[in-house]
Each structure stands twice: as structure tokens, then as C-alpha cells.
Amino acid sequence: MYQYLSGILTVIAINITAVCGLTILTGFTGMFSLGHAGFMSLGAYASVIAIKYWGFSFIPAMLFGGIVAAFFGLLVGYPTMKGRMRGDTFAIAMLGFSETVRLALSNIYPYINGALGISGIPKYSEAWLVLLIAAVCVYLTFRYTKSKHGRIALSIRDEETAAELIGVNVTREKVKNFMISGFFCGMAGCMYACYYTFITPNTFSATTSNNILAAVVFGGMGSVSGPTIAAIFLAMLPEVLRVVQKWRLVLYGALMILVMLFKPEGLMGGRELFSGWKMRAKKREAGK
């Protein structure tokens, strides 16, 4: 029972962490990506190498994974964002990125065993620990989005041209947020590896990317609490509804269509969980 519960909690934590990354990129900067699994893969592999070959312990390895992923974010991000890529082109380019990562990793045999994957990864991901890390990530993301960096990101999302003409350095902000999102996904990748103890280049697939995207879409872009709640819900879904497990992705697809048709602002409508209370409190103050 404990095993079962802690398993779900771990999966939830991994999901939440990855979703934090995509929230900053898609929910706040408006860059729609179909290949974020690539960052998770890079982070997973980097951290596993650090653990197995350089004797890193869990948290340093996780941070290392995040940093490596962020570094690739810089490598890929800078040339692509300078060119002012269209939204859909960027999404497909990210798919290409994720595919390239997969193919590259499949063909490197020294150290990482290519397509056969790495096994025997120590199970560092304890439920309480990863949940704590996930909670910290959510807090950090929340603070970031409320800060000027987050507001500037939103301005890029809403009206990129106007933002630039008002003085926002759009390329720099996009690359920055891209790297940050890579960092969070990289960490999630490490958490994943240290729970399932076995990874291959195919582990983090287009389906993984779509799952993270689903959480951001359902939770609502422009919100942190929305996608977080959606991430929890989506992670629990296969467990809670055993019967649905096989049809999970079919359900996600249908839900995505319905959400876009009927409630595209998502669960939270772009606001945070507590903003409703804050608004009412402000009104009360103003009324006095």
C-alpha cells in the first residue's frame, strides 16, 4: 500500500516539475513546444552519467542534469530565436530537437550504451524528497512569473511586436525562458531516471511531450497553479481509473479538443488559485 502510494506521489512530483518548465515557456512566454521530452532526456542522461561515473549524489546530479539541459537550450535557442520563428515552426523544430536527441543518444555507445539504455540507476527518488523538490519548483516558478521577468514574458506572449517596440529585448527573454524551462525539465528527467532505474533514448518520447503540454493546456496558460493541479490530476488518472489506463491518451486527445473548443483558457482561466480571494478582498477594501 505504501509502495503504491509513494509510487503515485513520485510520478506526480516528476510531472509537476516538468510542467513548471513548460508553463514558463508556453504558458507565459507563449512559445508552443512539441519536443520538451528532449530536455528531460538530456537531463536524465547527464545526471545518470554524473551519478554512475563521477559519483555525484542525487541533488547535485539533478542540478547538473538541469544545467546540461539548459545549456542545450542556449545552443538550440539562440540561433532559432534570433530568426523570429513562427509559433508552429518552433513547435515542429522542437519536435526535431527531441528526435535529434533521441537519435543521437541511440547511437552513442561508450558510457551510455546507445539504444540499449542504461540500467541499474540507484533509486534516489524517494516520494517525500521529490515531492519537496516539486513543491519548491512550483514556488520558484510562481515567484518568477509574478516578477518583472514573468510579466515581460507575458507581454511577449500577448503582443511580441509591441513588446519589442516598447523596449523588451525579445530574443534575449525568449532564450532565457527557454533555458529555464529546459532546466526544470532536465531535473524532472533525473527524477524519473532515479525512480524507474532504467532509461533508454526512447523513454522520453513525443507522448511524454504531449502529456506535459496537456497539463499546461488544461491548467490554463498564464497560470502556475492551474497546470500544477492539472499535472497532479493527469498523473493520478491512470492509477485512479484503472479501466481507463489503456485509453488514457485517447481520452487526453479528446479532452484537448473539447477544452480548446469550449474552455480554451483552461481550468484556471489564466489566473492563480488564490487570485479570486485577493480580488474580493481588494473590493472589500475599496468599498470601505
Place this chain on the structure above:
Amino acid sequence: MSLLDIQNLTVQFGGLKAISNVNLSLDAGQMVGLIGPNGAGKTTLFNAITGVVPKTEGAILFDGKDLSKYKPNQIAHLGISRTFQNIRLFSKMTAEENVAIGINSIADYGIISAFLGLPDARRKDRETKKKAQEYLERVNLLPYKDAIAGSLPYGIQRKLEIARAIATKPKLLLLDEPAAGMNNEETLELIDFIRNIHSDNETNMAIILIEHHLEVVMNLCSDITVLNLGSVLKKGTPAEIQSDPAVIKAYIGERRKSDG
């Protein structure tokens, strides 16, 4: 030395010369009008100044600097700000947040401070919020500060866009058809509004105003440049422009012989 000096500017897209040999100059504090029929190249001129479209020939000098060497966001920091024909507010953010971006388009603290919510960052956020509210107050939009920009009435959105533009403390403000879609009452209000921000600002701000509602331009501007088909048709005071036959022809067309 003029604040803005446009010399022999030509902007060509493929085979089309959107702007042909245009000369225009402006001193600090002046308010100048830019009028002309649709397609005359007025917005293209704004786009060229703000760095959005590249120039083909000629020069644009601002404060002595050659603007072609700067990227659009840098030009904004040099002191040029603009509004758009189809309002481009950050529609999902509040009015206050829109103005705040104008005040701080570059964050004044690092990402670590942002992530950790350090007191320094929070203090700076509060300061910016206060400044944003001051700007809103100055343009009588304070009651709308928490409203989502996209949901505001049209006239208010126009004013908000202008408020956001002046929050950058520009030396030169480019207004692109601010009265578009307004009725007579709103237009009169707008005239007062623009007059107020022109006289009450910290940088001796100059304004170039593109407008089709000619009463706005005639009322506010000391000098008017008329563009037609990409070239300057005439320059002069409102009185001179209003009575110039070439200008009338460009706008209204030639009187038919049958009308006598």
C-alpha cells in the same frame, strides 16, 4: 540640432516604393501632423523610424544617432515610443501591468532575485506598481487599473495604449491614428488628452501624429506634412494645408467637369 532628422528616405518592398525621398525634421517639443490618403506610406514611415522595416536609401537621425544601426528595442530605449493603428495592448494583462511594462521593459533585478522573491525585488516591484498607478492617474485611467486590458471599452483602450507609450518617458512619441473609430465626442476628448500629455511631460516630448480625423490634426499640430503615394506632397501650417488644391485633390479627387 533637430531631434529627428529624416533625410531623403526611401523604403522599397520588392518592386513597390512605399516611401520615396521623404524629408522630415522635428525639434524637441514640437507636435507635427502626418496626413495623407490610405496607402500613402504614413505607417511605413513610423515602421522605418522604429526599426521594424529596413530603409532602402537615405538616413534617419535621432538625437544625432543613425537609427539604422539600432534594433527596434534599442530604438525604444533611445527615446522613441509609439502606438498602433490596430491597438496592440497586452490584452490579457491588466491596465496597470501594461503601463508597468512601459516603465520597466528590462527587469531591474536578476532572475535569482525573481525566483527567490527577494525583498529587493519585491520592493522594486512595489515601486514600479506605484509609478504605473501615477501614470494611470495622470491620464485619468486609475479606476481601470485592475481591469483586463482586452475587456476595456475601445476609447479607454486607445488612451491606455498612449499611457503605456508615455510611461517609457520618450523624447518622441509616434501616434498612429489614435482617433480611429471614435465618434465626435470621443474625438474631442482625445484632442484634450493629447494636448495635456504634450504639455505635461518630463522630456520636452515631441509628437508625430498620424490621423484621418483632420480636425484633430488641425487643432493640435503646428506643422503638417502631407504624404501621397510615398512622397511628400506638401508641408506647412494647418491653414496652408487646408487650402492647398493639391492636397484637396489627393484626398477628395478632382472635381468632375460636369459639376462645374
Place this chain on the structure above:
Amino acid sequence: MTVFIQQVITGLSIGSIYALLAVGYALIFSIYNFSNFAFGVIMMVGTFGAVYAINLAGAPLPIAIIVGMIVAAGISLLVELSTYRPMRRKNSPRLYLMIAGIGVNMFVENLAIQTIGSSVKPFPSNWGRIILNIGNISIAYADILSGGLSVVMLVCLWLFIYKTKIGLGIRASAYDVNTTGLMGVNVDMVSLAVFAISGLAAGLAGVFYGMKYTVYPSMGAVSNKAFVASVIGGLGSLPGAVIGGLVLGLLETMVSAYVSSKLRDMIAYLVMILILVFMPNGLLGKSVKDKL
């Protein structure tokens, strides 16, 4: 030398499949200015339609191809009518349409996996296996068929778009859908025509792909190459899409033969990135800049 010619023929053959897909894709893109991410499953469903026509109804190949094309066109219209059109009516931002497209893709692909099974199947026709030998060069009948029919399809498409009234409506819409509507063109008709044609192209391409390789629920991923081909040829340009498709097919085949077959799939994305960075308008595309 013969090996080289062989590679060129293979390249052109796969290139013609990409060209068909790219055109189907570019047609929607050039008018509605968004990527139809459901395109892949449209192709897949059409292909399976053809497969079932042969397996369940014993249809001869030509009939099966037509069935496949019609099924794909049908699905394409279904997606447009149920999802895209209502969202356009509500003025939904492009991003939402694309996400909805991904939703359709996820839904249909996984539905197929759950009902049919994800394993790959050969296309049930011997045409895929007959080889013609000219001297030292062998060409599969399927390649000749696919190349030939692709050309026919593209010519028909060209005639339709440039010589018919609806085609005129489509071309006008490519400039500005709203104005075109205001000028009296039946934009609903145009959208039906566009999505139907896009589906027909996808279905045909899918059948050829199935004949040349295999058929499986996730085969829609091949349509990502359609996107890449469009980018290479220039987003928004139909002739560009054709050229982009052929170029991509040739490039993939050459790299696969002379450098490394493992790199084949990466080539598409690498080329796309290079083009986007160095030649953002592709070979023939028009620059769709933000109108200020």
C-alpha cells in the same frame, strides 16, 4: 553511376510522396495561416481505408486508392467542420487551433492503436513488390505509380486552383480570408474545398507510402516531413511545397546512401533548422510579416 541513378529514382519517388503531403499541408497553411497538426492522422486513416477496401471488400488497387483518398478527404472535412471552423468563427487565436489539431492527432492515433494494434503491416497489394528492370536499374512499379499519379494529382490541383471559380476563391483567400468573404466569395465553400483537397492529397500520399514501406497507426508522423518540405520550399508557397518535397526526398536518399542511413530522419530536421536560420523564406516563400 547506375547506383547513383538508382538513388535519384528512389529519392524522387519518396520525394513525390513528400511533395503531395507538403502541398496538402501548404494549401491550408497558405489560407488559414496555421499548421494543421491533424494532417498526419488524416493521412493514416485514408491509408487504412484503402487497406480495408482491399482486405474486406476485395477491391482492386485503383479502387482502393480512390477509396483511400475519399476517406482521407472525409476525415479532413470532419475535422474542419467539427473543430477548426467553429473555432475560427469564435476568433480563436491560431495557437488554440493548433493545439486542437494536436488533440485530434492524439485522439485518432491512439484510438487506432487501441483498436487495430500498433504493429506494422505490409500493404496488401503485390504492386508494392513488382520490380521493373531496365538494364542495371530496378524500379518498383509502385514507384512509377506513385511518381506518375503524384504528377497527375499535382497537375489536376494546379488546374483546379488556377482555372476554376472555386480555385479563384481559394487564391483570393490566400491573400485575405476576411476581405474575400466580404467580397462575396463563399468562404465556407472555399474551406470545404481546401480541406477536401488537402485530404485527397494526404490519402494518396499515404497509400503510396504504405505500398513502398508499411502501414501502421503512427505513420502520421511522416507528415512532419511535409512540414519540413514546406519550410524548405518556402512557407505559403504551393510550388515551393512541391519542390521542397522533391528536394527533401532526394537529400534523405542521398545522405542515407552515401553518408549513413541512421542519419536519414535527422536530415529533415537539420535542413529545416538551417533553412529557418539562414533562409527563413525558404526557396520560394513569401515573407508573412506581421502587418503593422
